[in-house]
Amino acid sequence: MLNVSTSLPSYITFESLEKIASLLQNKQVAVLVDENTKRDCYPILDKALEKSAIPKPLLIEIPSGEIHKTLETCTHIWYELTQNHFDRKAILLHLGGGVIGDMGGFCASTYKRGIDFIQIPTTLLSQVDASVGGKLGIDFNGFKNHIGLFQTPSKVWIHTPFLKTLPQNEMRSGFAEVIKHTLIADKKAWKNLSEINKDNFGTQDWTTIIAHSVALKTQVTEADPTEKGLRKILNFGHTIGHAIESYCIEENKKKSNKKPVFLHGEAIALGMIAESYFSAYLSKEFYPNQNFISKTDFEEIRFYISSVFEDTISNFRKAIQQESILQEITKWAKQDKKNAQNTILTCALEEIGKATFDIAVSESQILECLRNI
Numbered sequence: 001m002l003n004v005s006t007s008l009p010s011y012i013t014f015e016s017l018e019k020i021a022s023l024l025q026n027k028q029v030a031v032l033v034d035e036n037t038k039r040d041c042y043p044i045l046d047k048a049l050e051k052s053a054i055p056k057p058l059l060i061e062i063p064s065g066e067i068h069k070t071l072e073t074c075t076h077i078w079y080e081l082t083q084n085h086f087d088r089k090a091i092l093l094h095l096g097g098g099v100i101g102d103m104g105g106f107c108a109s110t111y112k113r114g115i116d117f118i119q120i121p122t123t124l125l126s127q128v129d130a131s132v133g134g135k136l137g138i139d140f141n142g143f144k145n146h147i148g149l150f151q152t153p154s155k156v157w158i159h160t161p162f163l164k165t166l167p168q169n170e171m172r173s174g175f176a177e178v179i180k181h182t183l184i185a186d187k188k189a190w191k192n193l194s195e196i197n198k199d200n201f202g203t204q205d206w207t208t209i210i211a212h213s214v215a216l217k218t219q220v221t222e223a224d225p226t227e228k229g230l231r232k233i234l235n236f237g238h239t240i241g242h243a244i245e246s247y248c249i250e251e252n253k254k255k256s257n258k259k260p261v262f263l264h265g266e267a268i269a270l271g272m273i274a275e276s277y278f279s280a281y282l283s284k285e286f287y288p289n290q291n292f293i294s295k296t297d298f299e300e301i302r303f304y305i306s307s308v309f310e311d312t313i314s315n316f317r318k319a320i321q322q323e324s325i326l327q328e329i330t331k332w333a334k335q336d337k338k339n340a341q342n343t344i345l346t347c348a349l350e351e352i353g354k355a356t357f358d359i360a361v362s363e364s365q366i367l368e369c370l371r372n373i
């Protein structure tokens with residue numbers, strides 16, 4: 001269990017947006033948005049910058065959604081920077097969710113071998129998770145975050161009022177990562193979570209919840225910036241969650257680019273139930289001498305996640321009626337970046353509030369986990 005600290009590194013701030021202007025003096029500035037953050041968030045940032053003498057930034061707009069987290073969209077971003085003669089002292093502001101942050105960071109870090117960038121996350125998921133820890137990248141050939149790098153942004157500017165326009169299902173998607181942080185590292189916070197449910201999201205003190213989650217993630221990522229060890233615990237729920245997400249994205253592409261059935265956090269919620277099941281019921285097969293959560297702990301986890309993600313779970317159960325679909329999802333787990341030497345490696349819970357990593361899981365075990373979501 002981590003000795004949870006509540007302090008944040010200096011590059012992560014909850015300060016007023018107006019203060020960003022001091023970092024933009026005498027620089028070429030571009031703001032990366034999608035159509036939603038252009039409409040709902042950019043006017044707020046624009047107003048904050050208006051009070052300074054900063055010239056209007058270049059606005060680079062990309063279409064929203066995971067299906068656009070591709071090299072093609074990066075080409076558009078690099079093209080815009082190039083056409084507008086952005087130099088190596090230029091700075092990019094990423095105003096959006098995890099897609100904008102991951103892809104914008106990737107583009108900034110590679111444009112002319114790297115320019116500065118500031119993450120201004122506007123979804124709960126990106127405020128508690130994606131903007132923290134320096135992982136940047138894009139999807140490739142259907143594989144999530146397949147191409148990318150680690151790079152710390154100049155700043156991460158968290159402004160919780162952006163969440164006011166975020167759709168409820170996106171809010172809940174981000175909440176999955178809050179749940180994950182408590183399950184892997186903070187048993188006390190897990191107990192407090194039970195008071196939060198999808199019907200009282202509107203009355204939560206999000207600044208406190210986000211700051212706690214960010215402090216937790218930062219503590220883990222600073223101990224292991226490039227994911228050689230401890231950082232892997234942040235992937236709890238992701239071996240199976242990513243496999244479900246990737247499968248759905250590819251299936252939807254085949255049916256003329258409909259939206260993925262599950263949002264990222266929804267897929268991770270499913271993955272957390274599956275990997276908790278694995279921890280409680282299956283992990284002993286290869287690790288007989290290690291302690292894992294009890295079956296009662298699993299029921300407690302499943303009960304809470306199901307109360308928040310009830311419809312996600314019932315949609316998933318409806319969608320996987322055919323055994324062949326489960327097998328397809330399992331195939332995606334074999335591509336996971338955490339795997340080594342043809343072995344699927346996952347995270348497991350030793351206790352509620354304590355995760356372990358590099359735990360081997362067989363394909364048949366993944367199938368059984370999927371059947372028990």
Ligand SMILES: NC(=O)c1ccc[n+]([C@@H]2O[C@H](COP(=O)([O-])OP(=O)(O)OC[C@H]3O[C@@H](n4cnc5c(N)ncnc54)[C@H](O)[C@@H]3O)[C@@H](O)[C@H]2O)c1
Binds near residue numbers: 040069096162
């Ligand atoms: N780098 C990391 O460590 C890390 C961690 C977790 C997830 N991720 C990545 O993050 C991505 C998911 O991020 P996400 O859930 O933020 O999705 P997203 O970026 O697709 O945003 C979700 C939707 O919300 C809209 N939106 C954003 N802010 C808004 C606002 N304030 N008001 C109204 N609409 C708004 C967006 O336009 C989009 O349609 C995935 O690509 C995932 O791989 C990265």
